[in-house]
Amino acid sequence: MQSLSSKEYKNEFVSTFDGDESGDLKPRQTPGVLYSKAIPTPVKQPTLLAWSEDLAKELGIQKPTNQKEVDILGGNHVTASMHPYAACYAGHQFGHWAGQLGDGRAITLGEWETAAGTTWEFQLKGAGPTPYSRRADGRAVLRSSVREYLMSEAMHYLSIPTTRALSLVATGDPVLRDMFYNGNAAFEPGAIVMRVAPSLLRFGNFEMPAARKETENLRKLVNWTIDRYYPHIQGEGEERVLAWFKEVVERTANLMVEWLRVGFVHGVMNTDNMSILGLTIDYGPYSFLDDYDPNFTPNTTDLPGRRYAFGKQASIAYWNLGCLASAVASLLPDTKALVETLEAYSDVFASKYLTMMGNKLGLDQVQAADTELIEQFEKVLSTIKPDMTIFYQLLIDFPLTIENEQDVWSHFQDSFYKDTESEEREAFYSLIKAYVARINKNTCSREESKKRMRASNPRFILRNYLLSQAIEELEKGENKLFIQLQEAIKEPYSSKFDEFFAKRPEWATKKAGCSMLSCSS
Known part of the structure; x- marks a missing residue:
């Protein structure tokens, strides 16, 4: 040391x-x-x-x-x-x-x-x-x-x-x-x-010399980045740059899938906040989802357009990769192969996303027919808006023998933030029935299925209202909650810190620093 x-x-x-x-x-x-x-x-x-x-x-x-x-x-x-x-x-x-x-x-x-x-x-x-x-x-x-x-x-x-x-x-x-x-x-x-x-290199580090037409600075930066952080990439010239960009595309797609897995919303996905290594960088007006809302943005600066809302993050990443591609284009004789590499993002993301969702749902493998079920989950959850984290935890322990609609509803009751219409209840019941039917077709055991779900679905997330409370305490010279959160973040997939396993309280819905933040956050 x-x-x-x-x-x-x-x-x-x-x-x-x-x-x-x-x-x-x-x-x-x-x-x-x-x-x-x-x-x-x-x-x-x-x-x-x-x-x-x-x-x-x-x-x-x-x-x-x-x-x-x-x-x-x-x-x-x-x-x-x-x-x-x-x-x-x-x-x-x-x-x-x-x-x-x-x-x-x-x-x-x-x-x-x-x-x-x-x-x-x-x-x-x-x-x-x-x-x-x-x-x-x-x-x-x-x-x-x-x-x-x-x-x-x-x-x-x-x-x-x-x-x-x-x-x-x-x-x-x-x-x-x-x-x-x-x-x-x-x-x-x-x-x-x-x-x-x-x-801490960002897409913007490459955009700057490109915009200023400082081609040699750009070339030197790209080559240095590959040598230092992507040393496995061989070849030279166009071949090398394309291989590097391909990996940046894949890492970025993977990062978006991981954010969606846990319900993370970055809040300000500008190109200067995009890591060239595919890391989450610049924690400002971020949030985890409480209620499942693809249109949620925690950033007041992002209103009313909601450019960086939870459900738009994957497409924004693609847009940002396009900006990076434009920046490095001057290093290539033409842009055909570069565009093809960029366009591959959609397939890379879709493949990784379906695999991730299969694990969240405990499927043995994702088959073509499962795409419809996954889309059904997204549609129904975005309508009913249960607490994302709690819903998936309850799904892990859902007894597959339950058939009564009221019993199904009661099992997930603790994840709901609002009363629902009869049509919404029917859609939810149909979803769970379809899910049970699919789980019963698994070739793996129920315990193996649950193991995948527990590894993919966090039980503890660092909710904004908890952060707000910890900050208020620290400003008063107290650190009890802050220390508790320091420990809780280390075991997000266990039930060790279940005192924090609860929905966002009503008071936090409109409190500054809990529901909405800004780039000053």
Whole structure:
């Protein structure tokens, strides 16, 4: 185990690419470079609030034992081997080209190499202004930092590709925020998260040099990305780029399927929030589904169009991949093969989705006829809108001998948020009867079927109202719920934390931070 202060950090990105080394934090355009040097701005009193023991053990990091190491996590100390920088990238935001964006409140300190030889980027989120902060202060509040720290770790334990969070630090400084951009700004306690990932490269990193027609920068970035993160891809030139893009397509499709499996809604799927490694990145106005509503978006900024609603995420991923394809197109002699690779997304996603749904439902294998049953589930659930997590848990233990409509309804009663019409009850009963008939055709045992379902359907999810309660407690100096949630996220498929196995309470339906959030979240 090594301490944060004694480690010799690597800086492969900044040593490979041209950057603005002036250290000037004034907001500006930075053509021709892929990053700008950005030293974190010191805060009043860095205090360690949370530390991910499991991640630290995996990376071989010793928990901070003195203030100097906490200062690293809070941006008050930079070691001699670190080279802090903010990446320059662009993006399409809500479907529109936004031009240069970049790390506006995130600063990468360096790269931590483990004993096994793997390398992880260490990035502070909320460590102060950078040249890409535009009119912002580069800071983060406790509210958004708690949400990122807990959810990125929760997604890891759900077995969903994600960036990780090593630490959560209170800064001791107040930060002014207008949560819903409605003129009601208020001071909130500041905080910083140490974000960790093999790479934090986004689609937007490739869009920026492409838009500026910096073809050599783009080519160098693509080749470096393949060499470093896709070393199994062989060949050269067009063949190599296409093989890489094909894998990005597959990873992105897989990520969308995984989000849909657990009911996760990202909330702001701009191209600058899409990982080139197929990771979940940038935890802002996210949410898990409570009631099953494909049209649900947790992001007030996404209204009224609901571009990033739960049920639209797969198609938005395809749209974003199209933007990435446009960015790398200049590296190829023509776009025919690139377009064909992009178009394959639909089939890749559909195949992965059906397999995932088969596991959620406990099917031995997904046959052609099962597609209709899966579509029936989606249609009926989106009409009745039961609690997604609770419904699938009740489905696992549904006794296949029940035939009476009222008994079926009673079994799932705890998942319903509302009274239903007779037609809805009939549709639900028909669905369950069709499901039982299909399960009875399984070639595997009922216990094997349930095992698949338990592995695919989480019992604990980090609901927004729980996060809101934990944040309110932390702001009062209490951490009981926060600590409970830190433990609960580690065992989402068990019944160990069934005190949280409950529907969203009525009071949380319209409470800020529980039902709706914003990009400030």
